[in-house]
Amino acid sequence: MEFRDYYQILGVAKTATTDEVKKAYRRLARKYHPDVSKEPEAEKHMKEVNEANAVLSDPEKRAAYDQLGSRYRAGQEFQPPPDWDAGFEFSGPGPSPADDADFSDFFANLFGHTGRARHGADDFRMRGQDRHAKILIDLADTYHGATRTITLHVPQADEHGRVGVRAHTLHVRIPKGVKEGQHIRLSGQGSPGLGGSPAGDLFLEVQFAPDARYRIEGRDVFQTIPVTPWEAALGASIEAPTPSGPVQVKVPGGSQSGRKLRLKGRGIPGTPPGDLYLVLDVVLPPADSDKAREIYATMARELDFDPRGKMRE
Template sequence: MKYKDYYQILGVERDADTDAIKKAYRKLAHKYHPDVSKDPAGEEKFKEIADAYQTLKDPEKRAAYDQLGRHKPGQDFQPPPDWAKQFGDTQFSFDDVDLADLFAGLAGGRRQAGQGGGFKMPGQDYEITAHITLDDACRGTTVELNLTVPEYDQHGRLHRVERSFKARIPKGATDGQRLRLRGKGGKGVGGGADGDLYLNIALHPHALYRVSGHDLYLDLPLTPWEAALGAVVEVPTLNGPVHLKVPPGTHAGQKLRLARRGLPKPTSGEGDLYAIVQIVVPTVLSERERALFKELADGSTFNPRGHFEREMKNGTPAS
């Protein structure tokens, strides 16, 4: 069993009173709670803090912890010979157990004994993020998820076990959407109902499309002459290329809607695909292009900044 220094984790002295322990825990919990913190390492850190607090806040567990002696964090150790007799049960193996599970198990074991044996407990709910592609969202997919979860064995003792399971995500997913899979969480004990699995769907970024709900956004680069004269251009969609009519006089930033070419929705219908116009000029001009642009510049009366002058004349107050 690997030693964890719960006092060091909470940043308190070994003789700290319960109030100081509670205060230290709350301060750290505010910082690292996975529902508050955006720190990707926050969840692991919070678990460590919570484990430390669960043990040190309970005078009985704290006494049991103190009697394990002091070791270096991460160091393999065995509890003193009479420790198991005093606090746990003597059948317990200390080799494959996590320190936190051992202490959670202490209370569980005693509660179970008090009730005279068999107990019923619902399985735990799991929440996990499933990363899928846009194609997966369109067609539905099966994901394989790996999770380290605490599970009770038949004696009611907690063990942390690696679980790998498959979950079917029906079509209709989009980024940030949640899915509840009934009974796919932790196994219930003694006839208790199985827990649920809550999936948070995260879409991998796509090279072309950006996602908003079930709508997709695509940048549509156009030449100045396509934008001015109008054109029919080929646009990629999730179900293959389609032809899009660009009306004459299209300007940059304009959104051209391709109805029902977005992501499929869970029950029925699809989102839309929006092509956002960008007007792009060649960075290097051929002689011929330069001559044509020059001719256009000389011959055109178009002034895109006419409103600057008008607004200033209308007496926009100078600051």
């Protein structure tokens, strides 16, 4: 998938106001509208123009796209980074799936779920619109529960039509046992209502911050634990740091790298809780001293061991 430069498609500067974006879109629509255009591949160009306008005319999508797009150029091989839109606050309801059916995979990957209504069918009432944002939390927060101060970025256009971002700071209670993809509802923190009607709600979609120590599947947590060759070969009782605190674990003798030790109920809390799997990683001491090299040389002489023997069978 290639990165799309929507500013290049509309022929406007990245500092363009909403009025300038609107004028550029109208000019290109007159040029490429398939009902009147004689330009080659007019329909294809019109779809590109419509897609670019859908992003750049929307302050919320444009602000998030600007943050992402500063690192890419048109035509560059592209995959959206994980959680690229975390921390941006979007309003709903948004377009239905049919509205962007003619848009590119690039658009669908970025905005397929951004700006859509997620809750209820009554969002068109006079109450304020619900808003939503993705937030990143530490894995430890779901084990113990926590209160965190979170600052969201709220895209908006000023009186001159220039898109900017204001900060929306919240104190959020992270409930114990919350899973990835779950929503925390903050009542009345959405868009203001009309005519004195109540404000909408803000829904925070929870994602766990990237952490090389853990892999998460539902409520199960996988954690790599380094062990010495003698602990793996002879068996040992070791202390393992885990998200819920240190635990004593028995390593069975004859273990190899990749062996999983299941700690039932020590995954993400819930009813029932998940499990924690400690994945053993046998780590060799460095041969960085005469003594260490002597021990390795003795092992080479004394042990009848060929790790590649089965490959030759």
